[in-house]
């Protein structure tokens with residue numbers, strides 16, 4: 001697969017295929033692709049870039065190398081008030097949770113491509129992606145209670161929806177690691193493939209989605225969010241539906257009437273049963 005670098009970052013890579021796939025790679029293999037605040041800022045920028053690029057229809061999130069997708073927050077820059085920018089800022093950050101919301105709100109499918117460890121905050125990153133393709137060497141788990149941390153947001157609630165409440169509690173309360181096959185059996189990932197086939201399979205899945213209606217995929221993603229995110233999810237689905245209303249004659253009549261300073265004539269539109 002040929003990828004073209006579309007923007008240069010320090011901690012991540014942002015690449016595009018020639019057919020509408022963006023690939024975002026956490027590029028810190030020396031720490032098993034742990035993220036520091038700078039990494040999260042770059043990831044957020046890259047996801048926004050992919051969102052704004054109308055040629056992009058699917059996004060892959062992955063980690064460099066075969067040893068890890070992501071090992072969570074970089075413990076070397078963890079201070080008493082969060083993770084420190086530059087390793088020594090006085091006030092820390094916990095803003096990977098904003099990235100979770102951004103990935104879920106992004107109106108294009110986001111696919112986690114996981115080889116090696118998806119651990120701690122790195123595990124939550126794959127949970128918030130729409131699909132997960134795992135290599136046969138992938139290992140999943142939470143470590144929060146082992147390092148004095150927890151994610152009570154999507155890391156707990158969404159995980160429970162994916163694998164069931166008892167299993168989610170087991171994952172968090174015992175901090176065990178689970179292999180790719182076990183993850184597949186519990187509904188944590190969509191498929192498992194040999195590492196050598198990981199990228200080709202992920203790209204194939206993306207291409208299948210690229211051949212489908214982008215608006216239908218967008219509304220489906222918003223529909224799942226509406227169920228899971230309460231009022232914020234309903235707002236997103238409503239906003240997306242409003243896009244369709246805007247594109248129709250009925251809404252156009254309202255806008256045109258306002259601009260022409262006349263009463264709108266909605267009588268021409270059916271009152272559908």
Ligand SMILES: CC(C)(COP(=O)(O)OP(=O)(O)OC[C@H]1O[C@@H](n2cnc3c(N)ncnc32)[C@H](O)[C@@H]1OP(=O)(O)O)[C@@H](O)C(=O)NCCC(=O)NCCSC(=O)c1cc(O)c2ccccc2c1O
Pocket residue numbers: 030031032034067068071072073074075076094095096097117119120121122143144147149150151152
């Ligand atoms: C991931 C591992 C299981 C890999 O084990 P392995 O044996 O393959 O490799 P090493 O352990 O030897 O690691 C190689 C090298 O990488 C360094 N490293 C690994 N992970 C990290 C990390 N997270 N931070 C910093 N450095 C890391 C390791 O020290 C080695 O360096 P050398 O210099 O010695 O070569 C295993 O490494 C592992 O268990 N890692 C730790 C996983 C972990 O506990 N992660 C943090 C969980 S907490 C978290 O992520 C988190 C972040 C947030 O931002 C939150 C925000 C809001 C709520 C909750 C949050 C949250 O919980």
